[in-house]
Amino acid sequence: MASPTDAPSAFAALKGTYKGVLKISLMLAATYLVAQSLSSWLPAADYRQFFGLSNRTTVWIVAELHLMFAAFVLGVPIFAVITELVGAVTKEKRYDDLAKEFTRLLAMAYTLTAVLGCVLLVLFVVLYPKLTGYLSGLFKPTWLVYLVLIFGEVIIAYLYWYSWDLLQGPRKKWHLLLGLLVNLWGTALLFVADIWVTFMMSPAGIDDAGKLTSLWAAINNPTWMPINIHRLLANVAFGGSIAAAYGAVRFLNAKTDEERARFDWMGYIGSFIAIAAFIPLPFAGYWLGREIYQFSQQMGVSMMGGSFAWLWILQAMLIGSLFLASNFYLWLGMGRIPGAERYVKFQIPMMILLTIGFIVWATPRSIIASGAEMSAMGGSHHPFLGLFGVMAAKNTAVNLMILTTFFSFMLYRRGNRVATVSWAAAGKIAQALAIAAAAGVVLGYGIYSYYVPSNIRIGFSVYQVSAVLAAMAVFVAIDIPLLKGAKEIGAIRWGQIPARAQYALFFLAISFTWLMGLMGYIRSGIRQYWHIYGRVADESVNAYTMTHGHATIIVSIITVIFFLLVSVVFWMASRNDPREAAK
Amino acid sequence: MQRWTLHIAVALWLSVLFGLKLGVRPPMPASVLMIYMTLTTIGILVFVAANEERFQAFLAPLKAVFAGRAPKAAQIAVLAGIPLLAGWGAWLRTAPSLDAPFEPRVVHPEPPTSFSSHGKRIDAATLKNPLRAAQEKNPAELEKLTQQGKTIYYQNCFFCHGDALAGDGHFANAFSPIPANFRDVGTISMLQESFVYWRVATGGPGLPKGATPWLSAMPVWQNFLSEDEIWKAILYIYAGSGSTPRTWDEEGGHEKH
Numbered sequence: 158m159a160s161p162t163d164a165p166s167a168f169a170a171l172k173g174t175y176k177g178v179l180k181i182s183l184m185l186a187a188t189y190l191v192a193q194s195l196s197s198w199l200p201a202a203d204y205r206q207f208f209g210l211s212n213r214t215t216v217w218i219v220a221e222l223h224l225m226f227a228a229f230v231l232g233v234p235i236f237a238v239i240t241e242l243v244g245a246v247t248k249e250k251r252y253d254d255l256a257k258e259f260t261r262l263l264a265m266a267y268t269l270t271a272v273l274g275c276v277l278l279v280l281f282v283v284l285y286p287k288l289t290g291y292l293s294g295l296f297k298p299t300w301l302v303y304l305v306l307i308f309g310e311v312i313i314a315y316l317y318w319y320s321w322d323l324l325q326g327p328r329k330k331w332h333l334l335l336g337l338l339v340n341l342w343g344t345a346l347l348f349v350a351d352i353w354v355t356f357m358m359s360p361a362g363i364d365d366a367g368k369l370t371s372l373w374a375a376i377n378n379p380t381w382m383p384i385n386i387h388r389l390l391a392n393v394a395f396g397g398s399i400a401a402a403y404g405a406v407r408f409l410n411a412k413t414d415e416e417r418a419r420f421d422w423m424g425y426i427g428s429f430i431a432i433a434a435f436i437p438l439p440f441a442g443y444w445l446g447r448e449i450y451q452f453s454q455q456m457g458v459s460m461m462g463g464s465f466a467w468l469w470i471l472q473a474m475l476i477g478s479l480f481l482a483s484n485f486y487l488w489l490g491m492g493r494i495p496g497a498e499r500y501v502k503f504q505i506p507m508m509i510l511l512t513i514g515f516i517v518w519a520t521p522r523s524i525i526a527s528g529a530e531m532s533a534m535g536g537s538h539h540p541f542l543g544l545f546g547v548m549a550a551k552n553t554a555v556n557l558m559i560l561t562t563f564f565s566f567m568l569y570r571r572g573n574r575v576a577t578v579s580w581a582a583a584g585k586i587a588q589a590l591a592i593a594a595a596a597g598v599v600l601g602y603g604i605y606s607y608y609v610p611s612n613i614r615i616g617f618s619v620y621q622v623s624a625v626l627a628a629m630a631v632f633v634a635i636d637i638p639l640l641k642g643a644k645e646i647g648a649i650r651w652g653q654i655p656a657r658a659q660y661a662l663f664f665l666a667i668s669f670t671w672l673m674g675l676m677g678y679i680r681s682g683i684r685q686y687w688h689i690y691g692r693v694a695d696e697s698v699n700a701y702t703m704t705h706g707h708a709t710i711i712v713s714i715i716t717v718i719f720f721l722l723v724s725v726v727f728w729m730a731s732r733n734d735p736r737e738a739a740k
Numbered sequence: 741m742q743r744w745t746l747h748i749a750v751a752l753w754l755s756v757l758f759g760l761k762l763g764v765r766p767p768m769p770a771s772v773l774m775i776y777m778t779l780t781t782i783g784i785l786v787f788v789a790a791n792e793e794r795f796q797a798f799l800a801p802l803k804a805v806f807a808g809r810a811p812k813a814a815q816i817a818v819l820a821g822i823p824l825l826a827g828w829g830a831w832l833r834t835a836p837s838l839d840a841p842f843e844p845r846v847v848h849p850e851p852p853t854s855f856s857s858h859g860k861r862i863d864a865a866t867l868k869n870p871l872r873a874a875q876e877k878n879p880a881e882l883e884k885l886t887q888q889g890k891t892i893y894y895q896n897c898f899f900c901h902g903d904a905l906a907g908d909g910h911f912a913n914a915f916s917p918i919p920a921n922f923r924d925v926g927t928i929s930m931l932q933e934s935f936v937y938w939r940v941a942t943g944g945p946g947l948p949k950g951a952t953p954w955l956s957a958m959p960v961w962q963n964f965l966s967e968d969e970i971w972k973a974i975l976y977i978y979a980g981s982g983s984t985p986r987t988w989d990e991e992g993g994h995e996k997h
Binding site: 455463477512519526534542543547657 | 769770775780783786839925926
């Protein structure tokens with residue numbers, strides 16, 4: 158796909174879009190033909206296999222890869238448009254360039270998403286003919302909507318990209334409108350696709366014979382909205398982290414200081430978006446978990462307390478590492494901000510808090526102990542570690558870690574600035590009090606929750622979160638006027654950051670990807686031997702829960718394949734870079 | 741100060757290690773110590789590497805040793821120390837031990853969709869404590885049922901689950917796993933009553949395969965108690981331990997108290 162800078166004309170924009178539509182139409186037509194001919198040619202069966210490959214693993218890998226690319230192409234436009242809007246409002250060209258840089262990544266990724274989606278569709282029809290037949294029968298109208306949405310998305314997204322240089326200056330608002338439409342369409346696509354997934358987890362709107370009684374009830378099943386929101390946020394976090402990784406690749410390969418500065422900044426913005434979207438994610442996850450428990454205690458218990466509980470330890474490890482990595486990145490970044498030396502002293506207490514928080518967060522509820530250790534503890538329960546194993550301690554720890562990371566970011570923000578307003582001292586004290594108060598509320602409720610029954614305790618996490626959010630809001634509300642007209646100690650030396658900071662960005666991207674794969678496995682795995690939970694049983698040889706070792710290896714394989722494919726996207730994108738081509 | 745970064749880091753690491761090993765009673769299992777020390781190591785390293793000056797100061801003595809600039813004694817200590825430590829680690833891993841092997845354990849195994857009790861099939865999803873109904877209409881009646889539950893508890897459960905419902909009855913230490921501590925926020929207070937009924941009615945043998953190895957000594961109470969008696973005992977273990985069963989409608993905001 159050529160760059161819009163080649164010829165910023167309406168004709169070129171339409172031609173590019175036309176090609177995109179043609180491509181997707183051909184792809185869909187081919188998919189239809191292949192699926193049709195395969196299913197009429199193959200002998201009738203409920204399940205089929207491919208050259209001895211497990212049908213479950215095949216579908217799993219392709220579905221997860223499709224989902225990852227889809228998450229990327231839905232997440233990136235959200236912040237691309239926001240960045241573009243910032244550029245339009247502040248009239249700073251670099252934001253517009255950055256937004257375009259983000260969007261550049263999309264073009265190739267769209268194609269890959271579509272290819273993977275088509276392969277997935279063929280696999281569904283061929284490997285799971287009976288289940289696919291049942292589901293598509295139930296949800297026929299949504300398939301049609303989906304098809305329309307796909308075409309709409311392709312048309313608008315390509316127009317958005319190709320008209321970038323055409324719709325500049327006074328015409329910018331039309332371009333922003335296109336960007337908004339890309340996102341509305343993308344979100345609708347996501348919501349429709351979620352219908353099928355969530356119906357399989359928490360079916361509704363069908364009678365005992367499996368006949369549809371209410372399409373809307375089936376669509377608006379208990380887990381639909383929670384998954385929609387959870388995925389929407391996760392897409393932004395994920396997209397941001399991948400965009401940051403792209404910045405890191407370009408930074409490490411940069412030949413000039415100008416390039417280094419540009420991609421250092423891109424990596425920073427990408428990681429900022431990732432972390433900002435990541436912070437509310439646990440709350441969305443909590444809502445989802447609640448709905449799952451409420452829908453089926455069995456599913457809820459096997460997710461959190463039963464066989465899948467161990468995977469949450471891995472999740473805790475990854476999330477804790479994400480916090481460490483983002484603080485690491487910010488602190489290294491402060492090295493390129495003149496004046497930020499003033500705040501280095503805060504790093505010791507912050508690191509101690511983060512490490513202790515991480516330790517609490519990662520303490521397993523069910524402890525692995527040998528016989529001798531067990532008898533020393535007087536049972537499988539350690540009186541002291543047991544305190545850390547429960548959700549109350551973990552909520553407290555994670556809230557404090559969020560608060561610390563937020564504080565890091567605020568220090569970073571004021572790195573090279575000295576407030577000049579007359580009330581600066583009072584303002585800073587108020588900010589410190591806000592943080593301290595939130596930390597006090599979080600800790601206080603954390604400790605108090607050991608003394609109350611669970612249905613009251615659960616409400617506490619809401620207070621803790623609210624305190625943290627409120628402190629953040631107060632802090633920022635004071636910060637903006639406080640730093641108005643602040644004296645600048647010196648300009649940020651973009652590009653002058655040690656290379657290891659870029660590896661933190663890779664770490665962020667890889668952890669997000671792996672985490673997504675893992676959480677996806679848990680979500681899908683807790684259905685155990687059901688295709689559609691409680692309604693349609695899995696009657697294939699794969700109706701068992703695999704060992705955690707096996708499952709995590711598959712998640713790792715998916716992550717590796719994803720990054721191989723992403724490398725192709727990155728490579729195409731840097732090849733399309735006009736500045737690169739000029740050389 | 742900066743000059744001593746490496747030394748301080750090593751000293752800190754060692755003091756955390758010994759603090760956790762010697763300071764925590766009863767001693768924590770090796771698996772947990774391993775997690776804690778890994779995180780401590782990561783925390784220290786990330787902190788050191790997060791600032792260029794600090795990082796260079798940290799590396800300087802190492803560079804001096806490997807470039808042959810450091811005093812002979814330091815060079816010998818490092819060059820001999822690393823293989824010796826590795827060897828010691830290898831010994832610790834391979835030395836024969838008389839310890840019983842690790843037993844991964846799941847705290848709350850997933851309940852079945854339905855189970856049989858007193859010769860009937862019971863649907864776990866819709867099961868409710870029939871005696872709870874008295875709660876709103878007639879608190880005195882609930883109190884009476886709870887008192888009867890207390891008697892049942894002392895006749896049947898007390899030996900294992902203890903006088904204070906803390907899982908520390910007379911027999912408790914003979915079992916692995918030990919009986920559940922009902923005062924612990926992680927046991928019955930996070931479970932719905934239907935789950936508890938399932939556990940009491942079907943006991944250790946009723947645990948699903950996925951949750952093994954359990955070897956639970958919890959008896960199959962449907963063989964000894966009637967449905968009513970089990971529900972009464974459940975009323976008592978909640979009331980007696982000062983907890984309430986998990987319910988979802990209450991958390992949804994339709995508070996009943």
